[in-house]
Amino acid sequence: MSVLSVKHLLGIKYLNEKDIQLIFETADQFKEVINRSIKKVPSLRDITIANIFFESSTRTKLSFELAEKRLSADVINFSASQSSVKKGETLIDTVNNILSMKVDMVVMRHPNPGAGIFLAKHVKAAIINAGDGAHEHPTQALLDSYSIREKLGDVAGKKVVIIGDILHSRVALSNIFALKLQGAEVKVCGPKTLIPKYIETLGVDVEPNLQKALEWCDVANMLRVQNERMEMSYFPSTREYTQQYGINRHILDGLKKEIVIMHPGPINRGVEITSDVADSSQSIILHQVENGVAIRMAVIYLLASQIK
Amino acid sequence: MLVAQTMSQKVLLSSKEIHIILHRLACQLLENHLDFSNTVLIGIQPRGSFLANRLAKILKEEYKVAEIKLGLLDITFFRDDFRRSDKPLEASTTNIDFLVEGKNVVLIDDVLYTGRSIRAALTAIQSFGRPQEIELLTLIDRRFSRHLPIQPNYRGRQVDAINNEKVKVMWVENEGKDVVYLVNK
Numbered sequence: 001m002s003v004l005s006v007k008h009l010l011g012i013k014y015l016n017e018k019d020i021q022l023i024f025e026t027a028d029q030f031k032e033v034i035n036r037s038i039k040k041v042p043s044l045r046d047i048t049i050a051n052i053f054f055e056s057s058t059r060t061k062l063s064f065e066l067a068e069k070r071l072s073a074d075v076i077n078f079s080a081s082q083s084s085v086k087k088g089e090t091l092i093d094t095v096n097n098i099l100s101m102k103v104d105m106v107v108m109r110h111p112n113p114g115a116g117i118f119l120a121k122h123v124k125a126a127i128i129n130a131g132d133g134a135h136e137h138p139t140q141a142l143l144d145s146y147s148i149r150e151k152l153g154d155v156a157g158k159k160v161v162i163i164g165d166i167l168h169s170r171v172a173l174s175n176i177f178a179l180k181l182q183g184a185e186v187k188v189c190g191p192k193t194l195i196p197k198y199i200e201t202l203g204v205d206v207e208p209n210l211q212k213a214l215e216w217c218d219v220a221n222m223l224r225v226q227n228e229r230m231e232m233s234y235f236p237s238t239r240e241y242t243q244q245y246g247i248n249r250h251i252l253d254g255l256k257k258e259i260v261i262m263h264p265g266p267i268n269r270g271v272e273i274t275s276d277v278a279d280s281s282q283s284i285i286l287h288q289v290e291n292g293v294a295i296r297m298a299v300i301y302l303l304a305s306q307i308k
Numbered sequence: 309m310l311v312a313q314t315m316s317q318k319v320l321l322s323s324k325e326i327h328i329i330l331h332r333l334a335c336q337l338l339e340n341h342l343d344f345s346n347t348v349l350i351g352i353q354p355r356g357s358f359l360a361n362r363l364a365k366i367l368k369e370e371y372k373v374a375e376i377k378l379g380l381l382d383i384t385f386f387r388d389d390f391r392r393s394d395k396p397l398e399a400s401t402t403n404i405d406f407l408v409e410g411k412n413v414v415l416i417d418d419v420l421y422t423g424r425s426i427r428a429a430l431t432a433i434q435s436f437g438r439p440q441e442i443e444l445l446t447l448i449d450r451r452f453s454r455h456l457p458i459q460p461n462y463r464g465r466q467v468d469a470i471n472n473e474k475v476k477v478m479w480v481e482n483e484g485k486d487v488v489y490l491v492n493k
Contacts, residue, residue, distance in 0.1 A: 002398045029382065029399040037407070038435040041385035071385075305391060 004302050008120045008127040011136035012177035020182060024146055026298035027291070034070060034293055044073035047304050049105045050098050053130070054080040057109055059265050059289060060130050060140070064107050067296035073304075076103070091115065095123050104307050105300070108132075126303045134168050134229065140264050141174035143295040145182060147288045148219055151260055156183035161213045163189045163245060164223030164272050167196050168230065171264045172223060176202050189213040190245060193234040194225075210245055214255055221262040222247065222272050238271060248274040252282065260284055320448070320475065321465060321488035329464040333445060334366045336462050337414065344373050346440070347412045352429050353382040353400035356417035358479040359447055363416065379404035379436075381415075386428040409437030414462075418477040420446040423458035448475050448488060 004019050033041055049068050053061055061077075068075045078098065080086075089097075095106060105126040108116055113135035120127045131137040145155050152158055160179055166172045166188045179186050186204040188195060195206055207213040214220060225241060235241050252259070261273070261283040269275050278285060321329070341347040344367070351360025357380050367373040384399040415429050426444060433439065447464035453471070469475060469490060476489040 026399060029384070029401065032402050033385065033435075036435045037437070040435075042431065043385045043387075043390050046391075301385075305397065307391060 003306065007303070007306055008116070008129075009138050009299055009303060010116045010120060010127065010129045012138045012141050012174045012181065013136065015138075015181070017181050020142065020145070020178065023142055023295065023298045023302065024149065026302060027146060027294040030070075030297040030301070031291070031294040034290075034297075040070050040072060042072045043301060044068070044071040044304055047071075047105060047307070048074040048076070048101075048103045049107060049300070050076050050078060050103045051130075052078045052080075052095065052098070052106055052108045054108070054110045054115075055131065057130070059292070060109065060137075063289070063292040064128075064130060064139075064296050067293050067300055068107075070293070071297055071300060071304075073105075073300070076101075091119065092122050095119060095125075099123055099125055105304060126307055128299060128303065131170055133170065134173075135170050136174045136177075137170040137264075138174050138178075139292070139296055139299060140171050141178040142299070143288055143292045144171075144175055144221065144262060144264070145178050146295055147262065147284050147291050148184075148260070150287065150291065151284055152218065155179065158184045158219060159187075159217045160184050160219045160221060161187045161189050161207065161217040162221045162223065163210065163213065163247075165194045165225045165234075166190050166199065166223070167194045167234075168226040169223050171221075175221060176204055180204075187213055187216065190223075191235050191241065210247070211251070214247070214251065214259065217259055219260045219262060220247065221264070223264065224266060224268055224272060242271050246270075246272050246274065247277055249276045249280075252277060252280075258282060262288060264288070317476070317489040317491040319487060320467060320490050323486040326447075326464075326486045326488065329447070330362055330366055331370075333447075333462055333464060334363055334371060337363070337367065337445070338371055338373070340443075341412065341414075344376050346410075347414065348377040348379060348406065348408055349414050349416060350379045350381050350404070350408075350429075350433065352415060352417040352425060353380050353402070355419070355477065356415075358481055359418050359445075359477075360416040361481075362479070363445075377406055377411075379406065381429060381432055383425060383428040383432045386432040388424060388428065404436055407437040408433060408439045410440050411437075413439040413442045414445055415442060416445045418446065419448045419450065419475050420444070420458070420460055420463075421450045421453055421475075423454045423456035426458050427456050447477060450475060 107128045107130050109130040110132050113133035115132045116127050116129035149155050162172050187207045189207045263285045349360050351357040364376045364378045380403045382400045382402040384397050443461040445462040446460045449460050449463040449466045450469050472493050474491045476491050478487050480486050
């Protein structure tokens with residue numbers, strides 16, 4: 001059936017494999033649309049979407065806004081730094097006030113894990129989670145898998161290693177759920193302090209050695225070290241992190257096969273990835289960004305079709 | 309017995325009639341567009357693509373038109389029943405690898421009923437440029453059922469069908485035979 005099994009996109013955890021296939025097939029059509037000379041379709045003329053960002057974002061916010069505008073939805077933007085949140089308003093009150101202005105869908109980024117789930121229980125609107133703390137970032141995982149599918153033909157059976165700060169990363173968790181659901185093999189690689197305890201229960205292996213991890217994989221997804229979420233020191237120095245877990249041309253040239261390099265951005269050039277790798281033909285970083293718009297159009301379109 | 313009664317169908321066009329009609333439509337297109345140098349055929353997805361492919365083939369193979377530009381247009385995202393229809397809207401592929409700027413466009417669909425699909429197609433085609441002129445070709449034209457002021461320039465067969473009847477067009481490529489049924493729902 002061509003309907004999602006969910007009314008909100010709160011996390012990959014709540015999707016099934018058919019949902020992901022449907023989102024990808026719909027995104028294929030939207031990718032064709034955004035490569036036309038006129039990149040807009042009128043589907044969502046009567047839908048209003050609020051983008052509520054309680055945490056800073058460049059790519060995700062622009063990508064969502066562009067996706068909404070390409071679908072002809074009306075868009076309002078809200079960021080916590082310039083709002084009544086500072087005056088002590090609660091999350092539900094803020095959102096209900098926005099909804100009473102007849103908003104149909106809310107795209108929300110929030111520093112607290114589960115903020116989207118909480119909101120979905122208490123307000124009447126379709127909710128899309130654009131990142132909730134270190135919990136989930138479902139549209140990022142969808143566009144990552146979509147980019148792998150585009151580059152390698154399929155996700156099933158592929159070997160993907162996620163490298164870096166797994167502990168603070170919502171991208172890692174959503175990617176693990178999405179990749180496992182589609183039948184990929186997943187390993188995580190990083191300093192022991194940045195690998196969550198019990199991560200094996202999600203069906204992934206831990207590979208502390210970068211060289212071994214790269215030898216094993218088809219795709220390496222590089223993550224940024226999230227200094228803003230660290231209230232203590234997890235590794236001795238950035239320089240030491242780079243020496244052990246940063247990838248550069250030299251390491252990639254030493255591998256027997258050519259692997260695909262991904263990064264959800266923002267990149268810290270020279271820390272987890274050097275410029276000659278980030279800008280190489282092996283890297284699909286900018287394809288990920290392009291696919292992000294198509295994926296978000298698909299998610300918004302499919303969720304909006306269920307609003308009655 | 310009950311099933312047979314509720315799902316009665318009668319043949320509107322046989323394979324032979326379809327064959328004759330397709331050739332007539334091809335000739336009518338030729339008459340107006342000659343060598344097709346400034347004309348493009350656009351099949352409306354999903355069901356119009358079979359008819360468009362068939363006409364392009366006849367024009368090329370039997371009437372020796374050297375080059376025919378053929379595109380397939382999906383109108384799902386341009387429909388006016390998004391969120392109003394009980395059935396989910398399923399998108400098909402759009403494949404138009406040329407601009408329609410300044411071209412004579414012939415939209416091709418199998419059945420013209422309310423005219424809403426054609427309205428959507430008229431909007432959708434604008435994403436590919438500003439055509440010089442747009443014409444409409446349909447195999448079946450259901451009379452007296454239009455919701456919009458849209459009429460075909462080329463029609464295969466005009467039929468009077470009441471609202472609880474459905475016109476079903478089948479193609480060799482898809483269903484294994486060429487035939488048009490009038491089905492009583």
